[in-house]
Amino acid sequence: MVVGALALGGGVAYALAPSAADQAAAMEAPDGTQPASPVEAPASASVQVTQSASPVAPSAQPSPSGPSPSAQPSVAASGANCPTGENQREVEGYLAQIGGYGAVTVDGQQSPADCAAIRKFQTRFGISPPKGRAGPTTVSVARRIALSLTSAELAKCGAGPALTACVDLTLQTMWVVRNGDVVFGPTVIRTGMKGYATPTGTYSVFRRNVKEWSNPYEVWLPYWQNFVRGIGFHATTTYLHRASIGSHGCVNLLYNDAKTLYGTIGMRTPVKVFGHRSGT
Template identity: 30%
Template sequence: MRAIRALAVVLGLALIGGCAHAGATPSAFPGEVPAVRTAPAAAAPPEQPAQVPAAPPTTTPAPATTATTAATTAAPVTTAPRTAPPRTAVVAGLAAGTPCKATVAACVQLSTKKAWLVRDGKAVYGPVPITSGRPGWRTPPGTFAVTFKNINHKSSLFNNAPMPYSVFFNGGIAFHQGSLSVQSHGCIHLSKAAAQTFFSSLSKGSVVQVVA
């Protein structure tokens, strides 16, 4: 038995010696795992600073421009309210366009043989032609008031002579339709159209002025 063990040791040593050929790396001790040769690590490239991606440009919005308009506070202008003169206002003095006062309703001028209707201080109708009283029957000047009207009057003094559209203002003297070529017995003769207008425009109490 001892001889067999001795033989085995001899054979083991021979095998170990025969297996050690070029390129093999024997272990220092039987059964030890041979060291693994590793290639030297390549030198690491110098460390580069981390590339931080550039932040996108930040556009700061311009502050909103608030147009501040200074409110101009003007002092309130006080204007007096316009008041139109009343339609019935009478202009002092003469009625415009006539020789009579502004307060009358009818005007007669004997020298020029003209007559007017007056309202609100001015002539609104005329002048229209007239004839007045003949000698001995002259129409007296003065200021009078209408006493009555009669559209189909007939003269009680002159044989029922027709006096259409009569407007009496001085006793028996009246405006009425009559001849513009023949003088009267004191009345104011008017054309038919004028007599109708005077009759419709004048009323009891209307002021009539007769001037020379």
């Protein structure tokens, strides 16, 4: 979501642009049932954004994976009833490269251990439903995370020793580095759609708020971190992996990632945005 500032008396109004499908081909049902499409705001509408006096975490923020962050789906220890997806071998290979999700055998055959690792990965990145099926969404996310961990990809950010947030528009991932070490991420993001491309460049966080309230749609923008014009990081209120629902320039994150990022970076943290999102 992008918020563009317009002065109105003593407050600030933010114009919310209309949504359009920029990558309809990326809407993927094979991983499981897709959540219902969210309703986007009309072009003529405006959004009033106010800063909460006492920032507190939203009490019922939706998570892209379905339940709220406090009720994440559990990861089964057994894969006896776990379906095999058309991208089984690719996902196994990427998970072996990424590490941290449990032992996998790269053979294209589903096993209880493979299923547990895939479900754990799906749960971590809000892929719905997290049932261990290695479909197009799962392999896309796994590929992007694996590539973002390579030294060649990390070098594209050009970060120095200071704490820096890196946003890769091409892979639709982001991470935070300090002294060459990754201290957050990489994780998946969703940036501006066609007509609202997230601008590339070097910026810095200049305004933060745990909650931004938007009128008239009565929607919270959780963990808002503004880094250029009306564009910033915030938790998405829609299913992150629906590529057809692009942002209006902002960097959308999964709820828990937005929360962690809020505690990792701060005011004046450099933000480097590079690459190009396909279709924008």
